[in-house]
Amino acid sequence: MTGSGIAAEVPLNFVTLDPPVGLGAQEPSFFALTDGRVVMSWTEPDGDGFAVKMAIGDHMTWTEARTITSSEDLFINWADFPSITAFPDGTLAAHWLQEAGDGAYVYDVNIALSKDEGKSWSTPIVPHQDGTQSQHGFATLIPSSEDSLVSVWLDARAYKKELLASQSTGLPDAMQLRATQLTSDGILSEDVLVDAQTCTCCQTSAAVTGDGKILVAYRNRTDAEIRDISVVRFEDGQWSSSKIVHDDNWEISGCPVNGPAIAAMGQTAVVAWFTSADDIPAVKVAFSRNSGRDFDLPIRVDLGEAAGRVDALMLSETTALVTWVEWQDAGEVIFACQVRIGETCEKEEAVTVNTGDGSVNFPRMARTVDGVYLAWTQPALEGGGHPTGEATVRVVYAKY
Numbered sequence: 001m002t003g004s005g006i007a008a009e010v011p012l013n014f015v016t017l018d019p020p021v022g023l024g025a026q027e028p029s030f031f032a033l034t035d036g037r038v039v040m041s042w043t044e045p046d047g048d049g050f051a052v053k054m055a056i057g058d059h060m061t062w063t064e065a066r067t068i069t070s071s072e073d074l075f076i077n078w079a080d081f082p083s084i085t086a087f088p089d090g091t092l093a094a095h096w097l098q099e100a101g102d103g104a105y106v107y108d109v110n111i112a113l114s115k116d117e118g119k120s121w122s123t124p125i126v127p128h129q130d131g132t133q134s135q136h137g138f139a140t141l142i143p144s145s146e147d148s149l150v151s152v153w154l155d156a157r158a159y160k161k162e163l164l165a166s167q168s169t170g171l172p173d174a175m176q177l178r179a180t181q182l183t184s185d186g187i188l189s190e191d192v193l194v195d196a197q198t199c200t201c202c203q204t205s206a207a208v209t210g211d212g213k214i215l216v217a218y219r220n221r222t223d224a225e226i227r228d229i230s231v232v233r234f235e236d237g238q239w240s241s242s243k244i245v246h247d248d249n250w251e252i253s254g255c256p257v258n259g260p261a262i263a264a265m266g267q268t269a270v271v272a273w274f275t276s277a278d279d280i281p282a283v284k285v286a287f288s289r290n291s292g293r294d295f296d297l298p299i300r301v302d303l304g305e306a307a308g309r310v311d312a313l314m315l316s317e318t319t320a321l322v323t324w325v326e327w328q329d330a331g332e333v334i335f336a337c338q339v340r341i342g343e344t345c346e347k348e349e350a351v352t353v354n355t356g357d358g359s360v361n362f363p364r365m366a367r368t369v370d371g372v373y374l375a376w377t378q379p380a381l382e383g384g385g386h387p388t389g390e391a392t393v394r395v396v397y398a399k400y
Helices: 162-167
Strands: 026-032 038-046 049-057 066-071 083-086 092-099 107-114 136-145 148-155 175-183 192-198 205-208 214-219 229-235 261-265 268-275 282-288 306-314 319-328 331-340 349-354 364-367 371-378 392-399
Touching: 026 364, 026 371, 026 392, 038 066, 038 083, 038 092, 038 371, 049 092, 066 092, 066 107, 083 136, 092 136, 107 136, 107 148, 136 205, 136 214, 148 214, 175 214, 192 214, 192 229, 214 261, 214 268, 229 268, 268 306, 268 319, 282 306, 282 319, 306 364, 319 349, 319 364, 331 371, 349 371, 349 392
Parallel strands: 026 083, 205 261, 261 306
Antiparallel strands: 026 038, 038 049, 049 066, 083 092, 092 107, 136 148, 148 175, 175 192, 205 214, 214 229, 261 268, 268 282, 306 319, 319 331, 331 349, 364 371, 371 392
């Protein structure tokens, strides 16, 4: 270790861990705790419905699986999935998606809090106050202070609603990026409009800089159907205007369901994303050296057959670790690469090759003081230790 991170290009030798997930588990999400452990959430079948579960652990031991919520009315989707985070005071916050009407994509974001490491959970809190039967999802929760977090999500309250079209650059089918703040005591602020027109179903991502600014990355959308990646900053209680990370000029008439990832350390931020501008699928990485105000020119890290589904974290103030999914002759591969500011990706590491009947979906990472955790949905494999037809969540760890 050097300073607040690790030296660049330290080999990451991943080993498999054994978290307390069940058969059918899917869509893991991580958050690194201040004591060196990680908390992981996931979804798995539960009777006639599903349960959102969590556990806390490290590379040695895990708690038992604890249920956050269980219902026959959870909205379960491979791309829009629950997450978990923690306030600095130790309070956990988890979000999931609850069906809220008869439409196929009518659902609400629900957030619950736990003061006892997930043994019990508060009554759910809905961060959006529009009261419409609309899609509310692709949420991100990020701690913003000792006892407060920022929640952002994609909001369809104005989607195909003529009365609200004036809030959406005159278009009646614009998805919005909205945000609110929530304290660890469950006090919710008013939700505010951050961007009136975004891509409809790409994941959002958020990070905190060393000086306390919240950065949110998401896929934007113009009237001309250009869907490139933007970043907004939250500082001094105000949201900035959006900043395009790079003008890929990807024109696409539908959502690619492929959101960006952002991470930060000190004043350095990194954004990783997928684009298929000019019909060339690519994963790109760009750094900011001034807390997200401006970004360097991007570098391309994939090998030519990128599927995207990226994640990113900072290893030091000059080095990021980026993961993505790519198709190779052997199957669906999760790649990882350490990228330094001003340099190209020197060595891509194949973390796993999936040959199962299904996809790894959206792999997710977390970084603690001594290692990196990576998890993904593992489809069933013949002879792979679980019955054919049953997926599960796989977790690996690399000490540095």
